[in-house]
Structure formats: structure tokens, C-alpha cells
Amino acid sequence: MSLAAQSVTVTRDKTMLVRDVSLAVSPGTFLALLGPNGAGKTSLLRVLAGLEDPASGQVSYAGRTRSQIGRRAFGRSVAYLPQDGRVHWPLPVEEVVALGRLPHGGALVDAAVRRAMDAAEVTHLAKRSAGTLSGGERARVLLARALAVEAPILLADEPSATLDPLHQIEVMTLLRETARRGAVVVAVIHDLPAAARFCDRVALMKDGSLIAEGAPRQVLDEKRVAETFSVDVVRFEHAGESVVLPWSRHGSANSRQEASKHER
Amino acid sequence: MTPKRLILPLALACLVVGLFCVSVAVGYAPLDIGAAFDDLLSGRPSLSALVLAELRLPRAILGAAVGFSLGITGAALQGLMRNPLADPGVVGVSGAAALGAVIAFYFGFSSTFAMALPIGRLAGAAAATAVLLILAARGAGTVVLILAGVALSSLAGALTALALNLAPSPYAALELVFWLMGSLSDRSMVHVALALPFMTIGWALVLGTGSALDALTLGEEAAESLGFPLRRVRLRVIAGTAAAVGASVAVAGAIGFVGLVVPHLMRPLVGHRPGRLLLASGLAGAALTLGADIVVRLIPTRPELKLGVVTALIGAPFFLFLLIRLKGMER
Numbered sequence: 402m403s404l405a406a407q408s409v410t411v412t413r414d415k416t417m418l419v420r421d422v423s424l425a426v427s428p429g430t431f432l433a434l435l436g437p438n439g440a441g442k443t444s445l446l447r448v449l450a451g452l453e454d455p456a457s458g459q460v461s462y463a464g465r466t467r468s469q470i471g472r473r474a475f476g477r478s479v480a481y482l483p484q485d486g487r488v489h490w491p492l493p494v495e496e497v498v499a500l501g502r503l504p505h506g507g508a509l510v511d512a513a514v515r516r517a518m519d520a521a522e523v524t525h526l527a528k529r530s531a532g533t534l535s536g537g538e539r540a541r542v543l544l545a546r547a548l549a550v551e552a553p554i555l556l557a558d559e560p561s562a563t564l565d566p567l568h569q570i571e572v573m574t575l576l577r578e579t580a581r582r583g584a585v586v587v588a589v590i591h592d593l594p595a596a597a598r599f600c601d602r603v604a605l606m607k608d609g610s611l612i613a614e615g616a617p618r619q620v621l622d623e624k625r626v627a628e629t630f631s632v633d634v635v636r637f638e639h640a641g642e643s644v645v646l647p648w649s650r651h652g653s654a655n656s657r658q659e660a661s662k663h664e665r
Numbered sequence: 666m667t668p669k670r671l672i673l674p675l676a677l678a679c680l681v682v683g684l685f686c687v688s689v690a691v692g693y694a695p696l697d698i699g700a701a702f703d704d705l706l707s708g709r710p711s712l713s714a715l716v717l718a719e720l721r722l723p724r725a726i727l728g729a730a731v732g733f734s735l736g737i738t739g740a741a742l743q744g745l746m747r748n749p750l751a752d753p754g755v756v757g758v759s760g761a762a763a764l765g766a767v768i769a770f771y772f773g774f775s776s777t778f779a780m781a782l783p784i785g786r787l788a789g790a791a792a793a794t795a796v797l798l799i800l801a802a803r804g805a806g807t808v809v810l811i812l813a814g815v816a817l818s819s820l821a822g823a824l825t826a827l828a829l830n831l832a833p834s835p836y837a838a839l840e841l842v843f844w845l846m847g848s849l850s851d852r853s854m855v856h857v858a859l860a861l862p863f864m865t866i867g868w869a870l871v872l873g874t875g876s877a878l879d880a881l882t883l884g885e886e887a888a889e890s891l892g893f894p895l896r897r898v899r900l901r902v903i904a905g906t907a908a909a910v911g912a913s914v915a916v917a918g919a920i921g922f923v924g925l926v927v928p929h930l931m932r933p934l935v936g937h938r939p940g941r942l943l944l945a946s947g948l949a950g951a952a953l954t955l956g957a958d959i960v961v962r963l964i965p966t967r968p969e970l971k972l973g974v975v976t977a978l979i980g981a982p983f984f985l986f987l988l989i990r991l992k993g994m995e996r
Contacts, residue, residue: 450890476892483886489747490882490937503880504892508938546883550891 402463402478402553403427404449404585409458411444411609418444420609421458426587426602428553431580433596433617434589436606437630442589443484443558445606449587450481450556462554476504480550484558484589486543491532494523494542501549514549520575521545536563544572548579555579557588561595573599593634597621597645605629618643627651670941673934677948681729684955688725689717691962696721723852727860728958729951731849731917734864734909736950737943739924740931741871744878744939745902746807752925753910756797756810756903757817758790762914763845764821765789767828770841782844783859783915790911793817797907801900807885810903847918847973849958860912867909868947870901875940878902882939920973922980923950929987 404426411419419441426432434442447453449460451467459466467475480501488497498518499508518524521541526534534542540563547555560576561569569592577599580586590596596603597617604614605621607629613620626634632647690698694716704714735753742751753759769785800813825845832838877898880888889895913920931945954972957979961970 447886450886452886452889472894473892476890479890481887481890483884483890486887487884488882489884490939492882492937496936496938497882500880500883500891503876508876508879543883546887 402585404554404587405461406445406449407458407461409445409448409455409460411441411448411453412456413444418609419448419455422606422609422611423458424604424611424614426585428583428585429580430602431577431586431588431600433600433603434587434606435591435593435596435603435629436612439608440606441609442606444609446481446556446558446587446589450479451475452481473504477550478552479554479556480547480552482544482547482555482557482560484562486540488531488534488539488543491530493527494518494529494531494534495527497531497542498523498545498549501546504550513551517545517549517551520548520578522571537565537568540564541568541572544575548575553583554585555587557586559589559591562591569595577601593621593626593630593645593647598642617645621645670935674944674948677945677952681948681951681955684952684959685725685729688728688955688959689721691959692716692721693962694720719853720851723854723857724849724958725955726857727849727852727916728955730857730861730864731913731920732923732951732954733947734867734913734950735920735924735954736927737868737871737947738906738909739926739950740928740939740942740946741874741878741902742906742924743928744881744942745874745899746811747881747884749929750925751811752922753906754818754919754921754924755814756793756906756910757814757821758793758907758911759914759919760818760821760825761793762786762790762911763919764825765792766844766918767825767841770844771828771832780855780859783856786915786918787859787863787911789821790907790914793821794904794907794911797903798900801896801903804896807899810899843971845918846971847914847920847976848969848971849917850969852916856916860916863908863912863915867905867907867912870905870908872943874898874901874905875943878939878943879941882937918971918973920954921977922984923953923976926980926984926987927953929984 406422406424409419409422410417422445434446436442448455462470462478470478495510495514499510499514501517502508502511502513518527521544523542523545526538526542531542544560547557561572564572573595576586576588600617602615603617603620605612605625612629613625623634623636626632631651633649633651635646635648637644696713696716701713701717704711705718738753742753742755743749765785765788766782769781774781796817797810797813801810829838829841832841877888877893880891880893885895927950928942928946931942931949935941935945957975958972961972961975964970
């Protein structure tokens with residue numbers, strides 16, 4: 402199921418949060434929404450998830466709008482993983498993950514739930530109470546919950562922000578694999594190196610507008626990153642892949658030194 | 666529902682039926698239940714048939730129905746608000762219902778016709794419900810609805826106090842205070858007929874929100890993304906609670922702590938899933954209220970202890986005990 406936003410604008414209390422963004426993501430693609438805080442990434446993601454109606458423009462899913470798809474079917478088609486997810490009642494982990502099956506008719510611990518727990522590596526926590534999980538464990542359990550929907554479109558808001566390096570890599574790999582299996586995966590990500598490494602495409606946003614969109618190597622050049630994030634990056638090749646590392650505030654002495662070192 | 670999950674609701678249902686029978690059997694007038702039923706069914710206008718039909722049965726039916734209403738709405742509100750301290754009283758309908766009764770009493774309607782008090786309470790509850798529903802329909806969030814409930818309760822409380830303040834005689838004030846305490850004594854089938862339709866509507870509205878309340882465990886955005894439109898869920902829970910609790914308060918007055926405590930009692934047995942708690946809490950609420958109403962009649966005090974006083978007397982310390990024991994479990 403492809404995902405397309407056409408001229409989407411989001412306003413709240415007369416402030417324009419997203420300006421005229423058009424974006425098309427085809428199945429099998431892992432797209433990162435990048436941009437500094439307040440760029441409108443989460444607002445755009447919420448509109449894509451159908452949680453908010455755009456002030457103008459529209460979002461289509463395989464050519465159909467949310468109302469054409471219908472509420473229940475939409476719940477099965479688009480899975481959404483919110484930022485700082487909480488589990489409000491201390492349910493056992495497997496029951497939390499099983500909530501992802503609700504759009505399919507009931508929250509039973511079925512094969513899809515077990516697949517999702519395996520994929521997110523939380524099977525060993527299945528019987529644990531969600532109230533006893535660490536922040537990282539909870540993030541993975543909630544990711545498993547979103548995976549359990551087995552939706553053709555997965556939208557995740559900072560899915561790896563609270564994880565340790567190992568689990569960041571694991572979660573990014575998992576999201577890439579989910580895309581490889583034919584899903585559209587769109588995630589808000591703050592970690593530039595991770596986005597550059599794992600995503601097929603990145604969309605760069607600033608002040609609500611889409612600045613650039615395409616393969617990470619093309620989009621994340623020094624000049625554009627400096628303009629968008631006000632940071633200077635260090636770029637180098639490692640194992641045949643391009644690494645983009647934010648290094649210092651744009652234009653600071655430190656970054657000039659670094660840049661000149663690289664020049665030499 | 667797997668057979669294992671049916672065991673507890675079935676056991677609770679049996680308990681409710683058992684307590685219902687005890688409630689019919691217990692009372693101040695000695696009564697041969699068998700003979701009374703015979704007389705009632707064959708239409709013989711004996712005294713025992715009258716006691717059964719006009720006193721015992723309505724009291725037991727109302728005990729079960731009021732308890733079910735308080736239990737199920739308590740569980741639903743805790744699920745909706747994702748807060749274990751929510752109670753049917755927070756939506757403000759109880760306070761408004763009491764005010765309705767006070768107004769009916771104050772302006773002398775209650776001396777002109779007997780059903781003025783319950784109808785006044787129902788009108789008060791309906792007015793509070795209307796305010797909440799207007800807010801919910803306009804898309805007010807859960808916090809706004811709680812605060813609106815608090816505001817309505819405070820306003821109703823202030824107006825009730827005003828009525829007491831201006832009461833023409835200390836005797837009138839005392840009678841008002843008595844009316845404000847919850848009780849099931851001297852209720853008739855008219856009360857049952859008045860309350861049961863509203864309660865049934867309320868139960869149906871609330872029971873239908875089970876899956877949505879489960880989804881809300883993940884927060885409002887995730888629940889919405891799973892296909893549960895929050896505005897409609899809020900509307901259903903608030904309308905259902907207002908109907909069931911409004912009708913309960915209309916016929917029985919304020920019966921505290923049942924709605925708050927019962928879901929806590931059920932969680933160790935059925936788990937924390939809000940949807941699964943609904944039916945169990947309703948049944949346990951019915952059992953608890955019937956049980957307390959039996960105790961009230963067995964304690965030989967005159968005047969009879971008010972049911973609302975007893976549930977609060979048992980409920981409040983018990984709730985404190987639960988809080989101490991569960992410390993650190995809720996996050």
C-alpha cells in the first residue's frame with residue numbers, strides 16, 4: 402500500500418506547523434523524517450496516521466482517502482507508534498502487544514503477536530508486567546505492539562530515541578526489514594547517522610516545509626545539513642557506507658578546525 | 666471469551682443471585698417467603714404478598730441494579746481516564762442529583778406527590794449530563810471533562826448548602842440531610858420502573874466500550890490509531906455513566922465508594938485490562954451493595970443505618986488499606 406501526501410498544510414491556533422508538503426512513499430521503502438525540533442515532523446506524521454485532518458491538502462493510501470477506507474480497515478492498514486508511549490495499566494507484556502490485534506477483531510495472543518514479540522526481541526518478557534519494564538524494554542514492547550497490527554504502513558515517532566546503542570541498531574534494522582517485506586515505514590528520527598545508514602530515503606524538514614527528499618547520500622550534504630540543523634557534520638566512508646556525524650555548531654571555531662583538518 | 670475467563674463472571678453472578686435471595690428473605694417483618702410467593706403468583710392480596718411485592722423485591726432489585734451501575738461505571742471511568750482514582754462521583758451527576766432532590770424538597774413538591782424526590786434527582790442528574798455531553802461533543806479532552814465534573818459537583822454542593830442554610834426550620838434541614846444519605850429502604854416497584862430503563866441504557870452504552878478502553882491502555886493517540894474514535898468513546902462512557910448513576914442516585918441517593926473500590930477488588934482476579942473489568946466490576950458491585958444492604962438490616966439500630974453511610978464507612982478505610990498495599994504497583 403503506497404502512501405502519498407498532496408500539498409498537506411497543518412495549522413494549530415493560527416500557527417502553521419506544516420506548509421504545503423507533498424510526499425509519496427512506495428511499498429518497501431523506509432523513509433526517515435528529519436529536521437530540527439519544531440520542524441513539523443510529528444505534525445506531519447500525525448496527519449499521515451489519520452489522527453489529525455490537514456487544514457488543506459490530502460493524504461491517500463493506495464489512492465484512497467481515510468474515509469473511503471473506513472475506520473476499522475484503516476486501523477488495520479496504518480499502524481502508529483507514538484512518541485514517549487506509555488502503558489497506563491500494568492498488563493502482562495503479551496497482552497500489551499496483543500492490543501495491536503484489536504483492529505483485527507480482538508486482542509488475543511495469536512501467531513501475529515508472537516511474531517511481533519520475536520521480531521522486537523521481547524518474547525522473554527511475555528509474562529512480565531508492563532509496570533516493571535525499563536524505558537528501553539518498554540519502547541521495544543510498544544514497537545512490538547505496533548508491529549502486531551501487521552499493517553502495510555507503519556508510522557513511528559522516534560522509535561529508537563530511548564534505546565541503548567545495541568537496541569537502536571536492532572530497532573533500525575527491524576524497521577528496515579519490515580520495509581523489505583513490502584511495508585511503507587515512515588519514522589521521525591533525530592539520529593542523523595542512523596537515518597543515513599538504515600533508511601532508503603530521508604525527508605528533510607524545517608519550519609514546516611519539506612526542504613529536500615531523496616536518498617540519504619544526496620540529501621544529507623554538508624551545506625544542507627548546516628542550513629537545516631545549524632550543525633557542521635563530519636562525513637567519511639566506512640565499510641563502503643557513507644557516515645554522517647554531527648560534530649559542532651555551524652561556523653564555530655571547533656568546526657572550522659575540523660574542516661581544515663579534513664581539507665589537509 | 667475463553668471458558669476460563671467465564672468462571673469468574675459466572676461465580677459472581679451466582680453470588681449476586683444468592684445475595685438477592687437472602688435480601689428478599691431478610692427484613693423486619695417476619696415473612697414466610699414460600700407462602701408469600703404463592704399468594705403473589707396466585708393474586709391473593711395477603712399481607713405477606715404485599716410485603717414481598719412492595720418492600721422486599723423492589724429493595725433487592727434496586728440493590729442489585731444500583732450496585733451493578735456503580736461497579737460498571739466505576740470501572741469504565743477508571744479505564745477512560747486511565748486513573749485508578751476515578752469514581753462515578755467525579756462526573757458530577759451525583760451532586761447534581763442531590764441538588765435536584767433538595768430543590769424538589771425545598772419548594773414543597775415532595776409533599777404534593779411522592780415521586781417528586783426521585784424525579785427531582787433525575788432532573789438534576791440530567792442537567793449535569795447535558796453540560797458534560799455538550800462539552801464532550803465539542804471535543805473536550807478527558808481532563809476538561811473531569812474538571813467540568815468537579816465544577817458541577819462544587820456548584821451543586823454549594824447550592825445544596827445554600828438550601829440547608831436557608832431552611833425554614835432545623836427540622837426541615839435535618840430531613841434534607843437524611844434524604845441526602847443513600848438508602849434502599851421503603852422503595853417501591855415505581856422506583857424500579859423509574860430507574861431501570863435508564864440504567865439498562867447506561868449499562869449497554871458502557872459495556873460496548875470494552876475494546877476501546879483496552880486500547881486506551883496505550884494512550885489516546887495509539888487508541889485512535891487502532892480505530893477507536895475517542896470523541897465517540899468519551900461520549901458513550903459519559904452518557905452511559907450519567908444515565909446509570911443518575912438513575913441510581915435518583916432512587917437510592919448517594920452510595921459512596923462502591924464504584925471506586927470494586928474495580929480495585931477485581932483487578933487481582935481478572936487482571937488490569939479495562940474491558941475485562943467492566944462486567945466483573947458490575948457484578949461485584951451488585952454483590953457488594955446487596956451484601957451491605959443486608960448488613961444494614963441485620964444491625965439492630967433504630968433508626969436504620971443508611972446504606973450510603975455503611976458503604977462509605979467500610980469502603981473508605983478499605984480503600985486506604987488497598988492504597989498502602991498496592992503502593993508502587995500503579996505507575
